[in-house]
Amino acid sequence: MKNYFILILGLLTTAVFAQQPQTNGRPPVKKIKLTGTVIDQETQEVLEYATISLVNERFPDRIQGGITDSKGNFDLEVFPGKYNVTIEYIGFDKIQYDEKVLRADENLGTIALRIAAESLDEIELVGERTEVEIRLDKRIYNVGKDITVRGGSVADVLDNVPSVSVDVEGNIALRGNENVRILINGKPSGLVGLSGPQGLRSLPAESIEKVEVVTSPSARYEASGTAGILNIILKKEELEGFNGSLVVNGGLPTTFGGNASLNWRTKKVNIFSTTSVRDSESRGGGIFESENFDPLRFVNEQREYIRNRKSIFFNLGTEYNFDEKTSLTVSGFIRRSDNESNNSTEIENLNASGLIIDQFGRYQFEEELDNSQQFTANFTKKFDDKGHELVIEFQTESSAEDENDLAENTSTFNQESESLEDQKRTLLQMDYVWPINENTQFELGYRGDFSFQETDYNVFDLLDSGRTPNVQLTNFLGFTQNVNAAYTQFGQKVNKFSYLMGLRMEKTHIEIDQKTIDVFKEKEYTDWFPTLNLSYEFNEKENVTLGYSRRVRRPRSWSLNPFRSLTSLTFFRQGNPDLDPSYSNLFDLGYLKRWEKFTFNGSVYLQRATQVIERITEATGALVVVSQDPLVELPEFRSTSINLSENTRTGTEFTLTYSPKRQVRISGNFNIFNSFTQGSYNGTVLDREIVSWFARVNSSFPLPFGINTQLRGFYFGPNANAQTESKGILTFSGALNKSVFNKKGELSFSVSDILNSSRRKSITETPDFRNYTEFQWRQPTYVFTLTYRINERKMDRKRNRNGGFGGGEEGEGPDF
Incomplete structure (x- = not known):
């Protein structure tokens, strides 16, 4: 994250210098274009929002660069010179061109990034993409692209979470014990009211972000549920x-x-x-x-x-x-x-x-x-x-x-x-x-x-x-x-x-x-x-x-x-x-x-x-x-x-x-x-x-x-x-x-x-x-x-x- 703040600061600095060139009587230096496309090496899908940064060794604090568009393309204007060029994307190994000399417009072509091995190790997958995070008092399953529950409900999602089972009548159990407390966003809900878990069938599977399986609840949680707690977290969008x-x-x-x-x-x-x-x-x-x-x-x-x-x-x-x-x-x-x-x-x-x-x-x-x-x-x-x-x-x-x-x-x-x-x-x-x-x-x-x-x-x-x-x-x-x-x-x-x-x-x-x-x-x-x-x-x-x-x-x-x-x-x-x-x-x-x-x-x-x-x-x-x-x-x-x-x-x-x-x-x-x-x-x-x-x-x-x-x-x-x-x-x-x-x-x-x-x-x-x-x-x-x-x-x-x-x-x- 620090690199991105430096990148933004560098872009602003570059913009200021661009608006106030110091020519000292010499003709202004004309910018050149650096272009290319960034893709995922394995899936061949384009990577939007990949970062391209250029650092000049003479002026290391003046970082230039930008990000790829929705088609994975980048089109940057920079001054001629010698740069360390870095292409990176979260979760992927970065590619770096050291001491790259840029004298004229140049196309770097298609740049294929490989997913980092440590990124694969950091997640455990259930179904197609269900990640698990281990905390002191719980396991958190981030419901990803589990295609078997498409068009289903919360009950279908829970039936695919480790340690959880849903019987033929829709009763939910944790480690075989049906006395499990079900919460939504950390609180009781009217969806688990008079009809018990059956009310959960009204909530679509696509609205769920993750499920917390709490087998050793901390003091913050209510004490109900001798088997433990299932806490269903609904999606909350962050993008403006x-x-x-x-x-x-x-x-x-x-x-x-x-x-x-x-x-x-x-x-x-x-x-x-x-x-x-x-x-x-x-x-x-x-x-x-x-x-x-x-x-x-x-x-x-x-x-x-x-x-x-x-x-x-x-x-x-x-x-x-x-x-x-x-x-x-x-x-x-x-x-x-x-x-x-x-x-x-x-x-x-x-x-x-x-x-x-x-x-x-x-x-x-x-x-x-x-x-x-x-x-x-x-x-x-x-x-x-x-x-x-x-x-x-x-x-x-x-x-x-x-x-x-x-x-x-x-x-x-x-x-x-x-x-x-x-x-x-x-x-x-x-x-x-x-x-x-x-x-x-x-x-x-x-x-x-x-x-x-x-x-x-x-x-x-x-x-x-x-x-x-x-x-x-x-x-x-x-x-x-x-x-x-x-x-x-x-x-x-x-x-x-x-x-x-x-x-x-x-x-x-x-x-x-x-x-x-x-x-x-x-x-x-x-x-x-x-x-x-x-x-x-x-x-x-x-x-x-x-x-x-x-x-x-x-x-x-x-x-x-x-x-x-x-x-x-x-x-x-x-x-x-x-x-x-x-x-x-x-x-x-x-x-x-x-x-x-x-x-x-x-x-x-x-x-x-x-x-x-x-x-x-x-x-x-x-x-x-x-x-x-x-x-x-x-x-x-x-x-x-x-x-x-x-x-x-x-x-x-x-x-x-x-x-x-x-x-x-x-x-x-x-x-x-x-x-x-x-x-x-x-x-x-x-x-x-x-x-x-x-x-x-x-x-x-x-x-x-x-x-x-x-x-x-x-x-x-x-x-x-x-x-x-x-x-x-x-x-x-x-x-x-x-x-x-x-x-x-x-x-x-x-x-x-x-x-x-x-x-x-x-x-x-x-x-x-x-x-x-x-x-x-x-x-x-x-x-x-x-x-x-x-x-x-x-x-x-x-x-x-x-x-x-x-x-x-x-x-x-x-x-x-």
């Missing part, structure tokens, strides 16, 4: 002027969508927006087989689902810079989705000999309207010292979910249900960072998270006598959770050793107000969460890290509601108002080593949790009337959550990347862990131990005619909890990509679940019954995506020239 991208996609099963990300920036003001629309259909289904031991009987259920989802997402924000050190950013988004679902369940009642006694069905039509809106204001004040800053943030959001359900039963009365959920949330946050010196940093902050949720659930039996309220299911629940937190942390770098230690206090107040049965419960507890992260750097290419943190998992409102929620005629879910939080201690030992063409990143981890929240299934002992003529009664099953004693999870994972050349990359991620759960419920011992693993392989390579291809395979091994054991799942995906519109756009084709093998198969066994479940959330998808970039190519070059985005994002820890 107007730029952005337009994306349209379509495919099978019926899928249409598009998004526009636009940005306009001046020195004082930055205005940015993202608009996304999606219309998709997904088909799935499964089977549910139940064997009741006493008396011996069998029930088989076959379910099919057809889901249609229409959504629109709009985000608008502006950033105003009062001066170089003070800024205010305000932004907001609205999300609307209209979801329809047709579910059919065919039920067979069999005797002990396996003969069908009765057959009947249940057919459901659901319509769900989701609305979310969020407003955020951020004030940042930077002080004279680098990294010295105060950030104050306010966020408010509201979400509403209106669901209507009609269930038609072939053998008994029909049912109709209406569910209305409203959630309001306010967040106040303050972070103060004080760099005591170049290698020492102190930090403290406050966070207040206040949420209130109401659920009004009404069920009606459609009898011959009319629409009758079902008092066993109809209920109204109010849920309040307020968390006040304060933290402090201190970090220092001593030679090759770095450490960051912190302490966080969270005071939680919870109210459960079940108005239907007039039950009010109030809980309050104060917890302390220490953190420690250590790092030792052997050299620039090798380091080792050690992290410890304490985490908490708080029960959600639906797991505390004592009222029933029907899943089928014979199966219902019920909350447990006595459920307590679960606490865990996380230890993580990591190692990173880089070679010329290989990168190895591995870790060994231990997670020990107490008061573990587990979902169990039990027979209630009651019989459910599923047919009145003839009379048929089947056993009833209940699913609820309980606190077991403890769970110990130990494992190891590693990511190995091989990059023989820039356009050929292979990356593999492997994770294996042992999970041991101890506890009992109603006199039944629920101890369970299982070894599970998952592996992911990505490969990308070029094909003829400028086509790039990427293949991805993922296997999630068998898994288990207290009662249920799930079998392994194997999936494959692939994509093709080609530049169009003079490299201003891209056309891609992607296929997910090529083998149609993404199915969850599980077995639940107790002394009273055995259940087998097979479920498929969606069928394979085939999607074409067209992307058009507006000034984005120029924007990318400028980012490289500035050495990347730099700085910390919201929720990011110090860079020791």
Whole structure:
């Protein structure tokens, strides 16, 4: 960067001397032209913004030169003389012509720069271009040109991040643990609200800049999430002027969508927006087989689902810079989705000999309207010292979910249900960072998270006598959770050793107000969460890290509601108002080593949790009337959550990347862990131990005619909890990509679940019954995506020239 300031100063100096020539009576010296073209040696692509500098040995302070244009050309006017000419570009080896004598116009021709070997070593690639940065408390994956997620959503991006898995129902897990906290720009978001991770499908993959995988969170982060934190950082453009991208996609099963990300920036003001629309259909289904031991009987259920989802997402924000050190950013988004679902369940009642006694069905039509809106204001004040800053943030959001359900039963009365959920949330946050010196940093902050949720659930039996309220299911629940937190942390770098230690206090107040049965419960507890992260750097290419943190998992409102929620005629879910939080201690030992063409990143981890929240299934002992003529009664099953004693999870994972050349990359991620759960419920011992693993392989390579291809395979091994054991799942995906519109756009084709093998198969066994479940959330998808970039190519070059985005994002820890 110093060279560029010198270059600019030299250009200004040259301009001044040019305007005031000192001729001393002699004829003025005429300038000559120096021209040429700069390209990438390997890809033969032109390099825009490459730097050409000329230094005269007699006047070393008078640097002349310039940069290449959009076609890689340069055309400079210089005085005749002897120069040291340097052509350079960030990330490439420079080319230098020493003592070059220039007497007349000269064309240097095509100058091919070779990418620097150390630049390849500095990044680890996942998919085509997903870089990884290692920090004391996290790994940061910069989402690059991963063509398998074109036209997809945030969930598709997360499914390609090492250590992360997304199951067939869209549930997100970190190292096999689904209790992971998902943040957007370091904060909770209405996109992860009432619908859980499903709301993330409204956010296009193209809007994501990077994903932070935080397996050993520092004290700055909230303590929720016993597995750790996934922090999704959205793109923020840095180039002045107007730029952005337009994306349209379509495919099978019926899928249409598009998004526009636009940005306009001046020195004082930055205005940015993202608009996304999606219309998709997904088909799935499964089977549910139940064997009741006493008396011996069998029930088989076959379910099919057809889901249609229409959504629109709009985000608008502006950033105003009062001066170089003070800024205010305000932004907001609205999300609307209209979801329809047709579910059919065919039920067979069999005797002990396996003969069908009765057959009947249940057919459901659901319509769900989701609305979310969020407003955020951020004030940042930077002080004279680098990294010295105060950030104050306010966020408010509201979400509403209106669901209507009609269930038609072939053998008994029909049912109709209406569910209305409203959630309001306010967040106040303050972070103060004080760099005591170049290698020492102190930090403290406050966070207040206040949420209130109401659920009004009404069920009606459609009898011959009319629409009758079902008092066993109809209920109204109010849920309040307020968390006040304060933290402090201190970090220092001593030679090759770095450490960051912190302490966080969270005071939680919870109210459960079940108005239907007039039950009010109030809980309050104060917890302390220490953190420690250590790092030792052997050299620039090798380091080792050690992290410890304490985490908490708080029960959600639906797991505390004592009222029933029907899943089928014979199966219902019920909350447990006595459920307590679960606490865990996380230890993580990591190692990173880089070679010329290989990168190895591995870790060994231990997670020990107490008061573990587990979902169990039990027979209630009651019989459910599923047919009145003839009379048929089947056993009833209940699913609820309980606190077991403890769970110990130990494992190891590693990511190995091989990059023989820039356009050929292979990356593999492997994770294996042992999970041991101890506890009992109603006199039944629920101890369970299982070894599970998952592996992911990505490969990308070029094909003829400028086509790039990427293949991805993922296997999630068998898994288990207290009662249920799930079998392994194997999936494959692939994509093709080609530049169009003079490299201003891209056309891609992607296929997910090529083998149609993404199915969850599980077995639940107790002394009273055995259940087998097979479920498929969606069928394979085939999607074409067209992307058009507006000034984005120029924007990318400028980012490289500035050495990347730099700085910390919201929720990011110090860079020791």
